[in-house]
Amino acid sequence: MSLAAWLIAWGGANAQTKEKSMKHSPLSLWQVVAVLTEQSPYTKAKIEGLLPVTLVETNNGGGNEIFQFFKSDPVLLNDGSVILNIDLRLKRHGFDPGFLVLELGGTCVPLEEVRGHYGDLQITDTPHGHSLDEKTSYTAYLPWGELSFGFAERNPDCLASIVFEPKKGGM
Template sequence: MTNHPTDMWSLIDAAAARAPLTAATLNDLLGVSLSPESGRQTAGPARLGSKFTVQQVGTVSRPDGAWVFSYFDFDTPPCVGLDEVKGRHPDIVRTAIPSGHSLEEKFVWSSKRPWGVLNFGFRERDYCLVTVSLHSPGDWG
């Protein structure tokens, strides 16, 4: 891929279009080199465009190479809230709520896709989108 996404929405769309994701796919998508770290491959930060940075990207596969999930962590000012995400992904449903241990915990809203599940994580303290993950069908996240 010669043109890397330049904003959060183009990144999410490009990742969803290429799922299931591999380290090579993410390297190509973001122009980074993922490196092994505690059983997963990670990289970051990755600057995309003039106003968007992925703080960390990672992917996890089973020992047999089967994809489990990939994620993108970011903190994009201004805050991207639930209404904006629902405007682009109206089928999302809430699938997880914070346990109450920290204001950094996340509410998760999810959408089933042919390749698995697209998840949007919103930080509890301000309900801003801070992570997006893509999970294989057997690993509903």
């Protein structure tokens, strides 16, 4: 077997091993989004109760004495979407509804599908040419807060992230 053939075979087996070791959820991406839009204020317990994850506190990305930052391992959803990471940010003291980001992979979710669920979207951010990870964001303004869908320059046809930003005063 040539080195190239071996690498291709190993890569395929490695991807299958990663998928088997990944936690699986019986929910689809749109079911997860629907539940999360109704769960504000966010808590670690609510997210862990919805998805088969354990959120781990991290200081990466600016966690400090005011905010706790949590991250997760990937979760495979029943529609082939993968939540690569859950980024949950909670205020340590006082009321704050939290801030939640789902970083996505797996099955490509095009903008047309997002519009099918949230038709009234406004462009709220665009890439500035500094990185292929910069996103064009489309935001839905809902009674509970803002729901933003990010499409990265690296793969502009597929949804890369969803940001849940509840209103600070609650619903």
